[in-house]
Amino acid sequence: MAGTLAEKVWDAHVVRRAEGEPDLLYIDLHLLHEVTSPQAFDGLRLAGRKVRRPDLTLATEDHNVPTTPGPITDPVSRTQVDTLRRNCSEFGVKLFPMGDVDQGIVHVVSPQLGLTQPGMTIVCGDSHTSTHGAFGALAFGIGTSEVEHVLATQSLPLKPFQTLAVTVDGELAEGVTAKDIVLAVIAKIGTAGGQGYVIEFRGTAIQTLSMESRMTVCNMSIEAGARAGMIAPDQTTFDYLQGRPHAPRGADWDAAVASWSELRSDDDAIFDAEIHLDANELTPFVTWGTNPGQGLPLSASVPDPESFDNESDRANARRALEYMGLTAGTPLKEIRVDTVFVGSCTNGRIEDLRAAAAVLKGHTVASGVRMLVVPGSAKVRLQAEAEGLDKVFSEAGAEWRLAGCSMCLGMNPDQLAPGERSASTSNRNFEGRQGKGGRTHLVSPLVAAATALRGTLSSPADL
Amino acid sequence: MDTFTTHTGVGVPLRRGNVDTDQIIPAEYLKRVTRSGFEDGLFAAWRKDTEFVLNNPLYSAGSVLVAGPDFGTGSSREHAVWALMNYGFRVVISSRFADIFCGNSSKAGLLTAQVSQGDVELIWKLLESEPGAEVTVDLQSKTVTAKGITATFEVDDYTRWRLLEGLDDIGLTLRQESEVTAFEAKRPSYMPTTIDA
Ligand code: SF4
Numbered sequence: 001m002a003g004t005l006a007e008k009v010w011d012a013h014v015v016r017r018a019e020g021e022p023d024l025l026y027i028d029l030h031l032l033h034e035v036t037s038p039q040a041f042d043g044l045r046l047a048g049r050k051v052r053r054p055d056l057t058l059a060t061e062d063h064n065v066p067t068t069p070g071p072i073t074d075p076v077s078r079t080q081v082d083t084l085r086r087n088c089s090e091f092g093v094k095l096f097p098m099g100d101v102d103q104g105i106v107h108v109v110s111p112q113l114g115l116t117q118p119g120m121t122i123v124c125g126d127s128h129t130s131t132h133g134a135f136g137a138l139a140f141g142i143g144t145s146e147v148e149h150v151l152a153t154q155s156l157p158l159k160p161f162q163t164l165a166v167t168v169d170g171e172l173a174e175g176v177t178a179k180d181i182v183l184a185v186i187a188k189i190g191t192a193g194g195q196g197y198v199i200e201f202r203g204t205a206i207q208t209l210s211m212e213s214r215m216t217v218c219n220m221s222i223e224a225g226a227r228a229g230m231i232a233p234d235q236t237t238f239d240y241l242q243g244r245p246h247a248p249r250g251a252d253w254d255a256a257v258a259s260w261s262e263l264r265s266d267d268d269a270i271f272d273a274e275i276h277l278d279a280n281e282l283t284p285f286v287t288w289g290t291n292p293g294q295g296l297p298l299s300a301s302v303p304d305p306e307s308f309d310n311e312s313d314r315a316n317a318r319r320a321l322e323y324m325g326l327t328a329g330t331p332l333k334e335i336r337v338d339t340v341f342v343g344s345c346t347n348g349r350i351e352d353l354r355a356a357a358a359v360l361k362g363h364t365v366a367s368g369v370r371m372l373v374v375p376g377s378a379k380v381r382l383q384a385e386a387e388g389l390d391k392v393f394s395e396a397g398a399e400w401r402l403a404g405c406s407m408c409l410g411m412n413p414d415q416l417a418p419g420e421r422s423a424s425t426s427n428r429n430f431e432g433r434q435g436k437g438g439r440t441h442l443v444s445p446l447v448a449a450a451t452a453l454r455g456t457l458s459s460p461a462d463l
Numbered sequence: 464m465d466t467f468t469t470h471t472g473v474g475v476p477l478r479r480g481n482v483d484t485d486q487i488i489p490a491e492y493l494k495r496v497t498r499s500g501f502e503d504g505l506f507a508a509w510r511k512d513t514e515f516v517l518n519n520p521l522y523s524a525g526s527v528l529v530a531g532p533d534f535g536t537g538s539s540r541e542h543a544v545w546a547l548m549n550y551g552f553r554v555v556i557s558s559r560f561a562d563i564f565c566g567n568s569s570k571a572g573l574l575t576a577q578v579s580q581g582d583v584e585l586i587w588k589l590l591e592s593e594p595g596a597e598v599t600v601d602l603q604s605k606t607v608t609a610k611g612i613t614a615t616f617e618v619d620d621y622t623r624w625r626l627l628e629g630l631d632d633i634g635l636t637l638r639q640e641s642e643v644t645a646f647e648a649k650r651p652s653y654m655p656t657t658i659d660a
Contacts, residue, residue, distance in 0.1 A: 026650075077494055080494050143563060191536055
């Protein structure tokens with residue numbers, strides 16, 4: 001029977017299927033970080049259980065880590081990180097601690113090591129696990145109870161997801177990026193539009209994206225409410241993987257590529273839902289509200305809440321404008337920011353830093369604007385330094401930092417002050433996400449850099 | 464996990480849609496390494512507003528939260544469920560829940576009862592006109608009742624069974640360990656491991 005990519009990967013991992021029960025799915029890779037794992041390890045200890053497959057488990061420190069040199073000063077953050085270290089050493093789990101050359105945001109680290117491969121099932125106690133779907137893996141976020149379940153059994157009981165095809169055909173114009181695609185998709189279908197679905201991104205505009213860009217797209221599928229995003233693996237995927245530390249070698253490589261090449265939705269596969277987007281029509285996109293679905297082209301104006309179709313959207317928009325301190329009708333390009341953040345598991349990869357640096361090169365960040373550039377991993381930082389990008393950032397007046405989640409969620413000292421406004425390459429513009437009372441506009445790295453130079457939301461074309 | 468059959472408690476009308484888990488519990492409260500003590504973080508930013516519903520003493524002992532659509536979107540943090548439960552909530556009623564939030568709730572023993580938005584509006588009206596009114600949620604019959612209102616709710620059968628029996632998911636899976644072992648034996652040799660590259 002014809003199947004979609006998601007169904008094929010799912011079916012290949014069913015350990016047990018029984019009437020009236022969820023499928024028991026085998027998990028190929030389990031990623032951990034310090035925030036959502038302590039209670040799971042506690043649960044294991046309490047029940048006298050072991051980690052079934054430490055060799056399919058990997059931990060990193062990312063959410064709490066400071067991005068300036070030195071130890072963690074907040075004692076509660078430190079306890080959380082120390083707890084992860086103790087748990088990993090007690091249960092035999094590989095950990096990349098602060099200072100390690102492989103440390104970084106969990107969703108940046110695994111792909112760059114070549115651990116994320118097509119056709120795998122990957123989970124992490126973190127909703128942006130959807131990132132790994134860029135390789136044709138079925139990857140999704142889970143809660144702490146499920147983390148404990150996977151630690152103990154390397155499997156998860158799950159109800160099958162539905163499938164949604166998002167086809168983006170055409171060619172992106174200069175200055176339009178993967179971030180703009182995914183923000184436009186979320187604005188179109190809403191923050192619940194993907195609910196219950198695994199989204200498969202397809203179409204010519206997706207096929208021409210680099211792996212980094214594909215990760216940006218899949219990363220934000222969760223912001224449309226989807227469990228996962230996926231892109232069928234192709235030569236771009238294989239080229240990215242070949243030679244990475246954990247990628248297969250020799251005969252194993254050939255066997256892997258042969259099997260990966262089968263991983264695509266059949267031509268006559270039926271999706272539960274489909275939507276189409278024309279890449280030619282896309283322009284840089286920004287959010288104006290307090291959820292990632294509240295976005296518009298940068299050339300638009302702050303919308304009038306009364307213009308929405310239903311009362312729930314109108315109420316959300318009114319609240320959002322009040323929180324964001326915005327007035328309907330203001331051109332988005334006139335919105336002033338205090339802070340620009342380039343980083344996160346959405347846009348903290350080398351390609352993102354190169355894009356931002358290319359815009360900044362030879363220019364200076366507008367006065368009164370603070371710009372933070374936080375690489376997604378220590379390896380990304382080293383690579384950027386080898387390419388001289390750190391110099392470009394510093395010379396432009398931006399702060400070049402150490403790797404971590406940083407201002408994406410402000411669990412470390414990198415936060416917005418109440419009322420401060422940011423243009424951020426991260427993935428969530430929720431109230432208070434980047435610091436209590438902080439206001440966030442989600443943007444691409446290109447828009448972030450142009451905004452830093454002009455002090456108002458801008459794209460490179462405005463410079 | 465405790466069993467859940469029926470629960471009666473004060474209903475709290477939360478007239479907001481798209482309540483994401485960053486609102487349920489902001490990141491700064493996620494640093495604890497236990498499953499308890501998260502009640503101070505519950506709706507922390509909103510509770511600073513004296514008008515916020517939980518600051519009304521008539522609702523402060525509430526255990527049934529009645530919220531707008533798309534409750535629990537965003538971050539997968541199970542801390543959101545613990546914060547609700549630590550505060551004293553046993554049930555959340557909404558017309559639509561985010562997937563991960565639903566899964567987390569079912570593991571931790573919080574019931575997410577999905578009713579129509581029309582029924583949510585009726586319950587909101589009742590709770591606002593009679594603050595302190597009680598709502599009964601019966602998992603056996605899948606009904607929500609409150610003075611003059613009866614609504615049926617959706618919950619998937621497997622979750623319902625586990626909650627009614629108070630069953631530990633891990634224990635259930637471990638009964639099938641031999642099947643997991645058999646599956647592992649068939650995995651291709653090229654698949655990666657995290658230890659020694
Ligand atoms: S960068 Fe942000 S979204 Fe990504 S894992 Fe860290 S906190 Fe989560």
